[in-house]
Amino acid sequence: MNNASQIKRIVVKVGTSTLTYETGKVNLRRMEKLARVLSDLANSGVEIALVSSGAIGIGAGKLGLKERPADTPGRQAAATVGQCELMFMYDKLFGEYGQITGQLLITRSDFENEERHGNLCNAFNKLFEYGALPIINENDCVGVEEIVFGDNDSLSAHVAKIINADLLIILSDIDGLFTSNPREDENAKFIPVVEEITDEILEFAGTTGSSRGTGGMVTKLHAAQIASKAGIDTIVMNGKNPEDIYRVLDGRQAGTLIKSKKVQ
C-alpha cells in the first residue's frame, strides 16, 4: 500500500447493509459517525469521494414497502424517493461539521462516452478544488439492466480510476475476506492481505457472503481487480465502526488489503 502519509485522495464506498437497519430505516448512529470521520479527514487535507448505496433500500422503507421491489420500475421509483432522503441526511450530517457535499448520479455509459467521461472528470476536479465532498450513486432511475453497473462496488472502482485515487476503501458488513463464510463455518480464516487476486482467492470470495448488500464479496473483489489494474490498492473492511478508517490512514491493519499491480 502507499505509505499512509502519501494517501491524499481516497474513495470510500458504503453499502445499504451498513447504512440501514433490517427495518429499512437509516442507521443514524453509523451515518453520523461516517460523516464525522470523513469530514475530519477532509479537514486534515485528504480528498474524499463517497460512493453511497442505500437509495432503493431507504426508498422502499420510506414508501412502507415490505421489501425491495422485485421489478425494475419499482426499484426506479424507490430509488428516486430514497436518493432524496439519503442526500438530505448526508447534507445535514456533513453540514454539521462544515463539510459541503455535492451529488453525482452516474450510469455506466457516462464512463464509456468520451465526452461525458471528460465532463465527469472536470466536475470531480472542480468539486475537490472547491473543497466539496462528492457523493456518488448510480442513477438508478434511468439505470435499467442493460446500462447499469448494477452494484456500487464496481462503480466505486471506476470512480477511483477517474479521480486517480490513492486508495479505495469498501465498507462492508463483514470484516474482510475469509477462506470461507465465517457466518457458517467456524474454521473460516481471515485473510489480511491479498497480494494477487488468484482463482483461489475468487473461490474464497464465492463463499464469503455479506448479509444484506447487493454485492457480496465477489463484486468487491471484482472492484478490486478494476482498481488494481489502475495501480490502486483496495481495502475491504467492516463499516460498523467508521472510525476504523483512521486506522487505515494511520498505516495500521484494518480489513483485507488487496494490493494493486503497480503501474510502472
Ligand code: GLU
Ligand atoms: N444504487 C443502489 C442503491 O442506491 C445500490 C446498488 C448496490 O447496492 O450496490 O440502492
